[in-house]
Structure formats: C-alpha cells, structure tokens
Amino acid sequence: MNQEKESIRLTLNKTSFEEKELRKLEKRRAKQEKYYMSSQWQLMMRKLIRHKLAVISFILLFILYTGAIFANFIAPQGLEDYSATYSNAPPSKIHFVHNGNFEGPFVYHYDISFDKFQNKTFIENKEQIYPVKFFAKGTPYKFLGLIKVDRHLFGIDNSKLPAGKDPVNLMVFGADKLGRDIFSRILIGSQVSLTVPLIGTMMSFLLAIIIGGLSGYYGGAVDIVVQRIIEVICSFPTLPLWMALSAAIPPGISVTKVYIFITVIMSLLSWPGLARTVRSKFLSLKKEDYVMAAKLAGVSDFKIIMKHLVPGFMSYLIVSLTLGIPGMILGETSMSFLGLGMRSPATSWGVLLQECQSVSNIAGCPWKLIPVLYVVVAVLAFNFLGDGLRDAADPYK
Structure with a gap:
C-alpha cells in the first residue's frame, strides 16, 4: 500500500514538473515569436535601451530641452535684469x-x-x-x-x-x-543654443534628402551638376565660411531676424555630407526588384522616392541627423563667441562665453566658465545618443 502511494506521489510530481517545463517552453516560444514579428523600429528600440550611455544621454538631453522650454519660469531673473x-x-x-x-x-x-x-x-x-x-x-x-x-x-x-x-x-x-545672473542667462540662452542647431539640422536633412535623392535617382547630368556643387561647398573650411556669411548679416536688425539668418546659414552649409550618403543609397536601392515593379505599375517618381526608397534607410538617416547636431551646436557657439552670431541683449551659450576671452577675467571669476560645461554635456550627449542609434540600427549587431 505504501509503495502504491509513493508511486502515485512520484507520478504527480513528475506530471507537475513536466507542466512547469511546458509552460516555460511556451513562454520562451511566445517571446521568440514576438521578437521575430517585431518591426525594424521595435528592434532598434530594444537595442537602444540596452545601450546605457545612450539612455543616460537621452535623459540628459530631455532635461536640457525641458529647461529650455520652461527657461523663463525656472530662471529666477529675466533676460534684461541686472544689478x-x-x-x-x-x-x-x-x-x-x-x-x-x-x-x-x-x-x-x-x-x-x-x-x-x-x-x-x-x-x-x-x-x-x-x-x-x-x-x-x-x-x-x-x-x-x-x-x-x-x-x-x-x-x-x-x-x-x-x-x-x-x-x-x-x-x-x-x-x-x-x-x-549667469544661471538665468544659461537657461534662456539654451533656447537659442539648442534650437538653432536642431532646426538647422532638420533643414539640412530635408535639403540632403531632396538634392541627394534627385542626384542618385536620376543620375546623368543632374548627378554631375549636384556633385560638382557639393565638391565646391566642401572645399571651403567650415568655420571661416560660417564667419564670412555671418559677417554679411546686416547690422542693427532684430534678434528674431538674426536667429533666422543663423539657422539658414548653418543649414545651407551642412547638407552636402548627408546628400552624398543619400545619393549612394539611392544608387544601390533603385536597382532593386520592388523599385522596378513600382515603375512598371505606373507609380510616380515622387512616390517611389518617398514611399519606397527613403524608408529603406530611414534609420541610418536618423543616426546621421543625431550625429550632425553636435557640430551645429559648436558652430553656433563659436559664431556667437566671436561676435558673429547672437549679440547682446540676446543671449546664447556662445554670447555668455565672450567674457572668457580674458585669462585675468577667468582667473578672478572662474564661474563664468560654467556655460562651457553645458556645451560639453550637450555635445557629448548627442554623440553618445548617435552612437547608440547607430549600433541599434546595425542589423549585424
């Protein structure tokens, strides 16, 4: 009798163990199916979350941009307050x-x-x-x-x-x-130093897609003309060219117009590199079967470019967009630092650093270098976020 009870108990334990293993296996299978059914953007997000530096950088950028949006509320003093x-x-x-x-x-x-x-x-x-x-x-x-x-x-x-x-x-x-108050001016200045590069990069991003896309898709004379223009623009050193164009801004115009001029200048000089990348991608993708099928179906060239070619490497474009912003932050800061960008009474991080041109001034008031920390943090955060996006967009990692 005892042997029968023991046998039944062992059988029940075995059945219970098998049921647990079966449930684990089903969960593992469901997880794998969910992974394989995920879209490209979902896979990128999962990889990006595992990139700790990219996540920390995203949090820092979120704090910086939140501070820029609510700068006037957070800052204890106004832009024109002084004592x-x-x-x-x-x-x-x-x-x-x-x-x-x-x-x-x-x-x-x-x-x-x-x-x-x-x-x-x-x-x-x-x-x-x-x-x-x-x-x-x-x-x-x-x-x-x-x-x-x-x-x-x-x-x-x-x-x-x-x-x-x-x-x-x-x-x-x-x-x-x-x-x-330097703290108040840093917050208010971030509205310029963080938005000019962002808007300028978006404008250069659109120019790169349009011009580079036309060059790669149509080829021939269009490609030759576009590439020669890109070579001419790239032959000039970036900072001296920025300085030359900034010096052409009429003196005495309003702060808003200066903001617009700087944004346009930076966007017009930052599109050639990305345009070449877009061109090379179009040259390889336009020979794919799905593009030929779209042409045979009578789809217009505009729809082929926007709905079939651009989405095929959008993740790479977003990475390039992210990595291009730090250069523009440094460009705007350099222009304002040299007095060719934003000028007082307006402020930006570059304007705040104009007082750091004197070594004796820095020695007596080292806190005037604090805006440099904001520039460094913003540039490094965008670089690390771009690295994380690049790794997440790489299908071989």
Whole structure:
C-alpha cells in the first residue's frame, strides 16, 4: 500500500514538473515569436535601451530641452535684469540654519568692500536672512510665449529688505560683469543654443534628402551638376565660411531676424555630407526588384522616392541627423563667441562665453566658465545618443 502511494506521489510530481517545463517552453516560444514579428523600429528600440550611455544621454538631453522650454519660469531673473551691486558676484551660498535655528533655504545680503589692489570682494552680512521662496514673484514674462505671468520657480523674498537698499538676488552660478545672473542667462540662452542647431539640422536633412535623392535617382547630368556643387561647398573650411556669411548679416536688425539668418546659414552649409550618403543609397536601392515593379505599375517618381526608397534607410538617416547636431551646436557657439552670431541683449551659450576671452577675467571669476560645461554635456550627449542609434540600427549587431 505504501509503495502504491509513493508511486502515485512520484507520478504527480513528475506530471507537475513536466507542466512547469511546458509552460516555460511556451513562454520562451511566445517571446521568440514576438521578437521575430517585431518591426525594424521595435528592434532598434530594444537595442537602444540596452545601450546605457545612450539612455543616460537621452535623459540628459530631455532635461536640457525641458529647461529650455520652461527657461523663463525656472530662471529666477529675466533676460534684461541686472544689478551693479552684484557685478562679478560669486555664486550665492544657500544656507538652512541661522543662529542655531533651522530656517529653510535662505541667503544673506552681500556687503561690498575693496582689497588693497582695488578688487571687489563680497562679504555676507549675517544679520538678516532672505528666504528662498518657491513660485516667487519676479520679472513678468510670457509662459510658453502665450500667457503673461510673473511667477518663477524660485526666488528671493525681499519683503524684509530695508528701504533704500538694492534687492537681494539669488545668483546660483554667480553674476557677469553687468551683475546679471549667469544661471538665468544659461537657461534662456539654451533656447537659442539648442534650437538653432536642431532646426538647422532638420533643414539640412530635408535639403540632403531632396538634392541627394534627385542626384542618385536620376543620375546623368543632374548627378554631375549636384556633385560638382557639393565638391565646391566642401572645399571651403567650415568655420571661416560660417564667419564670412555671418559677417554679411546686416547690422542693427532684430534678434528674431538674426536667429533666422543663423539657422539658414548653418543649414545651407551642412547638407552636402548627408546628400552624398543619400545619393549612394539611392544608387544601390533603385536597382532593386520592388523599385522596378513600382515603375512598371505606373507609380510616380515622387512616390517611389518617398514611399519606397527613403524608408529603406530611414534609420541610418536618423543616426546621421543625431550625429550632425553636435557640430551645429559648436558652430553656433563659436559664431556667437566671436561676435558673429547672437549679440547682446540676446543671449546664447556662445554670447555668455565672450567674457572668457580674458585669462585675468577667468582667473578672478572662474564661474563664468560654467556655460562651457553645458556645451560639453550637450555635445557629448548627442554623440553618445548617435552612437547608440547607430549600433541599434546595425542589423549585424
């Protein structure tokens, strides 16, 4: 009797084990089927998620562009706010404890003195605290360019400031020579330094697809003319050509027009490299059977190019687009740094770095180099994201 019970128990355990293995096998099969049925974009996304540097870079770029979109709200000061009292002031020290009591985030007022070399020094006056308030009132601005508001993410409460004294400002990254908050100007400047390269790259992307596509698809005289134009443009050094065209921008025009001119200049000079790539892809793909079948079916050349040829290597184009943005960021920054791009009172990362041309200025106010960190982070993030996209788009990896 005991042997029969033991035999039944073993049989049940074996059946249960087999059922578990069968369920595991079914799950594995379903996973494999889902993988093999995935589209090209889904496969790229899975590979990209496994690329840690690309994911981190995407997060950093998301933060930078979010800061650019909501720059006026996040920045404690406006673009044109300045204070002679805070000229070349160091970054504000944020305190939490005053006279042994926890008071929350606050700053002290600066008393200004001069050393024996007549250099300005800033000394904290610890008699009165000035709290850092969230959603504080400040310089009016248009939220997202639509709604006029005067609330900022954070700012200083000057309600306890004695009459006749200059307002106490929060200088997160210190101030420039005119007493303007560098942190606020970095955020507002990112609206130019991050959008000009993005829009310029998109324009050059469209030009490359149109011109390179026509060159590769039709060939012959069209191809010869386009390639000679590309060779002429590529023969000029990029930065001197940017400088020459930027110098042709009429002086005294509005900031918006300068923005448009710079975007157009950068896009007109950045399409030849990608256009050659598009041409080579079209030369190889236009001989494929599905293209010939489309021609025999009477499909127009425009539809063949846009619906059959371009989607065949769109992943590669997106990678090239991503890798082209860092060059434009450096180009816009260089032009503004040399005074050929955006100019004050407008701002960009290049405009902020104009004060770094003097070594003595950097030695006395090293916080003025902080915009360089933003340029480096943005350029490296786009490069690493481009590398991740390139690896994800490679079918052999």
